Amino acid sequence: MNVLIDADTIRSPELRHEVPAAILDPFLYGERDGVAFATTSALDAANIAKARPDLRQLDTMSELGLRELIVGGMGRGEALLEVRARACEAMGVTEAAVPATFPLATARFLEARGITLHVDDALFVARRRIKTPAQLEGIKRATRAAEHGLQAAREALAPGLTCTELRAIVRAAVEPHAALGEFTVATGPDTATGHGSSTGPIVPGQPVIVDLWPQDRETGTFTDIARTFVVGEPDPEITRWHALVLEVLEDALAYVKPGVEGKQLHARACDRFEAEGFPTQRKPGKHLMEGFPTALGHGVGLEVHEAPGLGRTGEALQAGDVISIEPFLCRPGFGGVQVEEIVLVTDTGAELLSDHPRTL
Structure with missing residues (x-):
């Protein structure tokens, strides 16, 4: 099946996978009968050629007539759509699969020119499930950066320190090594919300969750790891929860291998938590965020959350997948405990990519 992607590589994981370079402006990427092509400007041509030397570049000015279209009075937006249509016609694309994020304006313009488009998100998800060597190295770099942040948090924690101050400490430790956008620093009851953060002071005895998902600047890949500190x-209940979370984590790590389904891993976690009297997704409690209310983890790569899933519908693992495993226990008004690791699925099992102490 021929494919088309219309995006930039900063925001589109589908396109960043095909053209592993940081290209700010949107362009049309396509494949026809295995031949890759793209509409490119002179500003980006060198970077694209370095990232994909096999890709045929169609220059928007000299080959596709963008300048003449604008000089002739066509608005820039319509001219860029015309350039995309001309590229498809030049390459003989009459039918193609597109990701779910394909721009509606481009789709309607191309369809009006007789090009049939099929949304096939599963195809594009599958194309980037197995990480390239460069992507895997990027994930490892991002993981080391996150570990700098976790270590800085561990060393800085003290009564009276505010979560706002702790966020600044964590960011300063991570940013020299990777890009850190949003992240979670939560304490007390806020740790039961999942992704919620706190701003106030840290109280002795209460849990503090630091959850980091920095992005490697070179490859655009992410990691995702978390720890709970006190x-x-x-509190004795937090200690008991933490021990149980670690038990579930270790069981999942031992069970990971190609062919095992994410939903099987989730079911094993539910079995253990339910045996200790905790609500789960499959046996909910009175409150939505109570017990083990989440998936066990998710794929990680050019998105923080991507395939494969480790929830109730999680698909089979493949060698080359990178996944997070993040058992989580919580109770509204009290708090939560989370420990999250990043893992490479190998031919024989799981290779732990993260390496930071799990102690409270």
Whole structure:
């Protein structure tokens, strides 16, 4: 099946996978009978050629007539759509699969020119499930950066330190090594919300969750790891939860291998938590965020959350997948415990990519 992607590589994981370079402006990428092509400007041609030397570049000015279209009075937006149609016609594309994010304006313009488009998101997800060597190295670099942040948090934690101050400490530790956008620093009852953050002071005995998903600047790949800390003596219930979370984590790591389904891993976690009396997704409690209310993890790569899933519908793992495993227990008004690791699925099992102490 021929394919088309209309995007930039900063925001589109589908296109960043095909053209592994940071290209700010949107362009049309396509494949016809295995031949890759793209509409490119002189500003980006060298970067694209370095990233994909096999790709045929169609220059928007000299080959596709963008300048003449604009000089002739056509608005820039319509002219760029015309350029995309001309590229498809030049390459003989009459039918193609597109991702779900394909722009509606481009789709309607191309369809009006007789090009049939099929949305096939599964195709594009499958194309980037197995990480390239460069992507895997990027994930490892992002993971090391996150570990710098976790270590800085562990060393800085003290009574009275605010979560706002801790966020600044974590960011300063991570940013020299990777790009850190949003992340979670939560304490007390806020740790039961999942992705919620706190701003106020850290209280002895209460959980503090630091969840980081920095992005490698070179490859655009992410990691996703988290730890739960406590200043001083932890609440006995938090200690019990933490031990159970680690038990579930270790069981999942031992069970990971190609062919195992994400939903099987999730079911094993539910079995263990339910045996200890906790609600789960499949046996909910009175509150939505209570017990083990989440998936066990997810794929990680050019998106923080991508295939394969480790929830109730999780698909079979493949060698080359990178996944997070993140058992989580919580109770509204009290708090939560989360420990998250990043893992490469190998031919024989799981290779742990993260390496930071799991102690409270």
